[in-house]
Amino acid sequence: MPTLVAPIEPLKQSAEQNRTSRWLLPVIVLVALALRLAVIPFDSFENLMDADHIHAWEQGNVAQALLAGQGFGSPFMSAQPSAIMPPVYPLIVAAFFHFFGIHTALSIAAIHAFDCLINALACIPLFLLARRSFSPRVALWAAWAWAFSPYGIYFSAAWAWSTHLLLLCLLWLLYLAQDMERSPRLGLWAGFGLLAGFTALTEPSIVVVIPFLLAFAAWRLARAGHRWLLPGVVASLVLAATISPWLIRNAMVFHRFIPIRDSLGLELWMGNNGHNLRWTSDDLHPLHDATELAAYNAGELAYMHHKAQQAETYIKAHPGQYAWMCARRAVYLWTAYWSFDPSYLALEPTDPENIPFATCLTVLGLVGLLLTLRRKPFEAIRYGGVMFLFPLVYYFTHPEPYHLRPLDPLVVMFSCYAILSLRQPAREAVRLAPAPEAIAAQEA
Numbered sequence: 001m002p003t004l005v006a007p008i009e010p011l012k013q014s015a016e017q018n019r020t021s022r023w024l025l026p027v028i029v030l031v032a033l034a035l036r037l038a039v040i041p042f043d044s045f046e047n048l049m050d051a052d053h054i055h056a057w058e059q060g061n062v063a064q065a066l067l068a069g070q071g072f073g074s075p076f077m078s079a080q081p082s083a084i085m086p087p088v089y090p091l092i093v094a095a096f097f098h099f100f101g102i103h104t105a106l107s108i109a110a111i112h113a114f115d116c117l118i119n120a121l122a123c124i125p126l127f128l129l130a131r132r133s134f135s136p137r138v139a140l141w142a143a144w145a146w147a148f149s150p151y152g153i154y155f156s157a158a159w160a161w162s163t164h165l166l167l168l169c170l171l172w173l174l175y176l177a178q179d180m181e182r183s184p185r186l187g188l189w190a191g192f193g194l195l196a197g198f199t200a201l202t203e204p205s206i207v208v209v210i211p212f213l214l215a216f217a218a219w220r221l222a223r224a225g226h227r228w229l230l231p232g233v234v235a236s237l238v239l240a241a242t243i244s245p246w247l248i249r250n251a252m253v254f255h256r257f258i259p260i261r262d263s264l265g266l267e268l269w270m271g272n273n274g275h276n277l278r279w280t281s282d283d284l285h286p287l288h289d290a291t292e293l294a295a296y297n298a299g300e301l302a303y304m305h306h307k308a309q310q311a312e313t314y315i316k317a318h319p320g321q322y323a324w325m326c327a328r329r330a331v332y333l334w335t336a337y338w339s340f341d342p343s344y345l346a347l348e349p350t351d352p353e354n355i356p357f358a359t360c361l362t363v364l365g366l367v368g369l370l371l372t373l374r375r376k377p378f379e380a381i382r383y384g385g386v387m388f389l390f391p392l393v394y395y396f397t398h399p400e401p402y403h404l405r406p407l408d409p410l411v412v413m414f415s416c417y418a419i420l421s422l423r424q425p426a427r428e429a430v431r432l433a434p435a436p437e438a439i440a441a442q443e444a
Contacts (some may be wrong), residue, residue, distance in 0.1 A: 025143065029123050032147035036116035039157035040109065045424025048108045048160060056287050057195060058085060059161060063093035064102055072249075076286045078297050082249045083262040088202040090161035111160050118164045119156035123147055125171035126409045133372075133379045134417050136355055141416040142409075150357070151408050157401055162202050169199040170206065170386075173213065180217035182224075184231045193235035204260040205403075208389050210239070216382055243364065254301055262301060262399070265308030271329070271398025272322060274312045278390040279332055286421040330395045333404045361411055369415030371421050385409055399401040 032343045047053045058075030065073025069097045072090065074082040094113060100107035122144045130140035156164050158263065176192045196210045214235055223230040243260065250258040266286075275281045286293040296303045315322045322422055332338045336351060336358035345351060370385070373380035387407055 004157065008021050011377065018291050021047070024140065025124065025127055027119050028127075028143045028147050029128045032123055034119035035114060035153050036120055036156045037113060037149055037379075038119060039153055040116070042114045043158045045105075045112060047158075048112075049103070049105060057160065058095050058287075059090050060097075060103065062090035063097050067097055067102060068252070070251075074295060074296075074334050076296060078293075079182050080300060082299070082300055083254065083258050084266075085259075086201050086204055086260055087246055088198065089165065092165075093160075097341075103239040112157060114162060115164045116156045116207075119152055120147070122152075122164075122168050122171055122409055125168070125175050126413060129171065129175055129178070130416070132175075133376065133383075133413075138413070138417050138420055139226065141306065141420060142413040149408065149412060151405060155402055155405050161402060163402050163405050165363055166199065166203040166410065170204060170209070170390075170406050171409060173210075174205075174382070174386065176339040177217050180213075180231070181220040184226045184228065186222055186234050187233055187383075189231040189235040190238045193238030196241055197239045198238075200243055200260060200300075201246055205390065205393055206406075207260070208392065209386050211398070212385050213382070216385065220378065227395055252387060256301070258402050265304040265306070265311065266332045267397040269307040269314075272314050274314060274330075275320075276325060276345060277339075277341070278399065279329060291296055311355065326395045331398050333391055333394060333399045334362045336347060336400075336401075361415060363410035364415035364418050366414075368416070368418035368421070371412065371418060383414070386410070 002248055033106055043161075048057060048060075055077060061075045061077055062072055062082070063070065070079070071081055072083070072087060073192065074080050074087070075085050076082075090116070096107045096110050096114070097103070123146050127139045127143040129139075130142040173192065173195055176188065176195065179188055179395050180192060192214075196206075199206050200210070218228040218232045221231070246260065247257070250262075254262075270280045273281060273284070274285070282288060284292060286296045295306070296439070328338065336354045338344065338351070340352075369380055369384055373384070387410060390407060391399075391404055394400075
């Protein structure tokens with residue numbers, strides 16, 4: 001009965017790998033956390049205690065307004081109410097300020113430590129995704145690679161923003177989406193809607209990804225002959241219920257519908273105003289330009305509308321330049337290359353070192369995605385759709401170095417899959433190659 005014996009060894013290997021991952025995964029998370037915490041004192045801790053950085057830290061400004069009883073106030077240190085920042089991360093910062101003091105050394109350190117923890121915990125869903133999509137070996141490689149990722153370490157320790165929470169939520173959304181493609185359980189789809197709503201209130205740029213994941217899961221359910229309409233409706237209703245308190249608040253404060261945040265006009269103008277030395281015009285931002293701040297203080301909605309009009313006027317007058325800038329922004333996000341102009345490099349001196357790393361990581365990730373498309377097309381479509389859709393808004397407005405960071409774990413995962421996939425044929429060729437002694441004997 002040879003056919004009954006053959007599957008036993010893979011089952012033993014799988015059980016052994018599962019046992020190994022149970023104790024190794026917590027170790028990976030702890031290593032990732034230790035590396036991130038160790039970097040905090042070298043840069044970000046001192047920066048956020050500096051007066052200029054406090055002034056420019058929009059999340060902290062909104063948190064300070066919350067504790068002052070002003071509600072969700074302006075991130076530009078203005079007394080007026082605002083819908084620029086979505087609510088989740090300012091509330092988290094406000095909680096740390098409440099317990100440890102507003103802009104104290106202890107509160108800033110605690111916020112950075114929280115971001116490092118969130119970023120390190122991403123090893124868990126990344127491992128689970130890679131194990132389910134590929135293999136336990138790829139999963140361990142991906143988890144370790146994320147633990148030592150330079151981007152994961154630096155940005156979590158140096159950038160107190162919602163990026164890290166968005167990154168973690170996106171990985172769990174993908175994990176739930178995998179289950180949804182196989183099961184019409186209403187509780188599962190409702191959980192996805194709840195997490196999707198929370199993530200949208202953390203960073204609205206994720207909104208473009210959520211309909212894609214829902215539609216893809218519903219299509220796969222329908223393809224398998226399962227019900228899909230009711231689960232889709234349930235997920236959508238829970239999502240709507242989750243974000244509705246914020247939408248109602250905005251409608252009551254501003255007397256109009258605002259889709260989570262109202263700063264699109266400013267973001268569009270910051271990247272499309274004729275200044276292209278960098279990918280954005282920080283010196284023209286209300287936080288750094290007194291004239292712009294005075295215009296903003298006359299009314300947030302009117303200011304955003306005016307900025308949108310200015311950007312649209314420029315784009316219509318320079319369509320070719322706008323298309324070229326969109327292409328440059330896409331290249332920048334995936335390769336870190338913007339320019340080698342000396343004036344630019346004086347502002348961004350680390351670009352020459354960062355460009356080769358970012359480009360190689362992107363190329364490896366693309367190779368892994370293409371290999372996945374050939375071997376597991378549905379996995380490639382799901383991940384590829386997210387990686388294509390998420391950064392689109394930044395191509396058309398303006399990018400920042402941290403905008404692509406929520407996709408970094410996926411790029412790392414596909415890079416690990418590419419390396420392991422390409423290594424296997426090479427190792428097999430070496431194993432099957434005849435020994436030198438055999439070649440010599442054959443020639444004799």
